[in-house]
Amino acid sequence: MPIIDIVSTEDIIRRKIRKHCNTLYVLGTGVIALGLWGALKVVLLFANNPAAILGDAIKDSSLSNSGIILVCVIILIPINILLLLYIFVGHHARAEGKGQKKRAFYIIVIAFLAFIYSVSAIFDVFALFVDLGDNITLEEIIVTTIVDTTASVTLIELFCSAIMIRKYRRIINTRDK
Amino acid sequence: MQKDFHYYATYCAASLAGYTHDECMEICYSAQFVDLCSETFLRKIKAPKEAATTQLQLELMDTKTDISGLQIITRIWSSFHFLPYDLHAERKHATKMYLDKYRLICDTNSDLLVETIKLAKDKSLPAVGLAMHVLADTWAHRYFAGTPSFVINNTDFYFYELIPGEDGFTERPVQFRHNPSAPDDPEKGIYTNSIHQSSETSVMNLGHGRAGHLPDYSYARYKYMPAWADYGEILKDNPSDYMNAFCQMIYAMKYLRGMNDSFEKNRYDTETVAPWKDEIQTILEKRQIDACEDWKRLGEKISGKEIDDFDIEKYESEYTGSSSKDDTYLGRFIEAAIAQKSMVTYHIFSSGNKLAGISKIKKAEDTDLSGRSGKKISGGGEDKE
DSSP, X not given: OGGGOOOSHHHHHXXXXXXXHHHHHHHHHHHHHHHHHHHHHXXXXXXXXXXXXXXXXXXXXXXXXXXXXXXXXXXXXXXXXXXXXXXXXXXXXXXXXXTOOOOTHHHHXXXXXXXXXXXXXXXXXXXXXXXXXXXXXXXXXXXXXXXXXXXXXXXXXXXXXXHHHHHHHHHHHHHHO | OOHIXXXXXXXXXXXXXXXXXXXXXXHHHHHHHTTTOOHHHHHHTTOOGGGOOOOOHHHHHHSOOSHHHHHHHHHHHHHHTSOBSOTTOOOTTOOXXXXXXXXTBBOSSOHHHHHHHHHTTTSOHHHHHHHHHHHHHHHHSTTOBXXXXXXXXXXXXXXXXXXXXXXXXXXXXXXXXXXXXXXXXXXXXXXXXXXXXXXXXXGGGSTTGGGTTGGGOTTXXXXXXXXXXXXXXXXXXXXXXXXXXXXXXXXXXXHHHTSSSOOOTTOOOHHHHGGGHHHHHHHHXXXXXXXXXXXXXXXXXXXXXXXXXXXXXXXXXXXXXOSOGGGSHHHHHHHHHHHHHHHHHHHHHHTTOOTTOEEEOOSSOOOXXXXXXXXXXXXXXXXXX
């Protein structure tokens, strides 16, 4: 089709910027979904089997109800912080994908999350070959491996796209000057 | 395009091409009628359903998107509203399935357009009007395909309208919503489009549904990223395109009247339009979703005669009450529609693309668009579903 003929290096760079912006938008949405899924998983686990999260706290009869509530809140705080991190990253990625200028701090958060998930995925792979007793089944390990691997790939690609956009925009700005 | 251009602007172009007022009325009626001749209407007047030149929303909702249903949809929309540009286009690393759809993308000045105009030569006035509708739509609907396809016709949030101002153009993001009952708001940049459906063959991904009615508004200038463009950006300048469409219609109709010996691509009768250019440009640039009144006023100024409003039932009683239906206005339109559909379907099928179904040539001669010498089509082929 005639209008899409690439006529200059700048066209190629602008096309790559649009591609990476699209990646940011799509994967940013995915990261938010990932965070919501993680939070939902914890809530469902807590609803079905509180002992899995609270552990010995609920077996301790010396704890009052308000004590148990305090334990729940303490456990839920890091989960909420993690959820907020996902939403923060996803929101900024989507906004940058739509063309808004965003500070680079969220890229550092992406790198941090990508590192966590990558390490988790590696440990999951090792766990496939290690006997962890009755606490966790093989199916759970396989699913966790898949989810962690997917998450780490998503976050790594998000990181790369955010970096590439900045790199290409710098090139465009340099050429414009 | 919509009624303002298909009906009133075609009248203006026909008048400038030298047709009489009555001839202009027949031509412009036919041009607009292409957007209304659905299977429902044909069933009502007991006419052959093969002559359908459009599908109503309710008909599309009822159409199954299996192979047969998709072929029916593609046959209609590619033949009359999204004339394919290059049935032999190539694309690197593309599968056959993708290429078949890619090759149906509409653009201006195609070989099929030449065939369309030549098909209307020495035919009835409804045939002329039908050809003008197809021609005009190649300008408005360029870069979209007349087959349901997510990977070809989808658009996304990268959609900006270019608003003219004193210092040039301002980019404003287009807000799309899914509310067919609410009118589009050009002032705020809010338009209705079809719902996002990631299913490849959903009817939501037919034609320019994902861009709403923007391609049909003559004032609109916008840039967007179509799904087929591999992150390339399309800049659509409707005022310029519509002006070209208008000038090309005059050139085509002069050929059909016998004033020119041939119809060639990329030729526009700007000379005839020159005295009216400023007025036409003003109408095209005016930010309004319906320019019927303006075009009607211009048409009446050009011809000096009053233009009747479009009435879909105008020729119904003539057709239903006649024993010789082929000699009626609608009969001639039906003949032209079947011929056009057969011609386009044959060429799509000949290129190795089965998206429009199988087509068998009836006549002794046909023309191969790829340039190989062969037989010549004189009245279109017979289609098989």
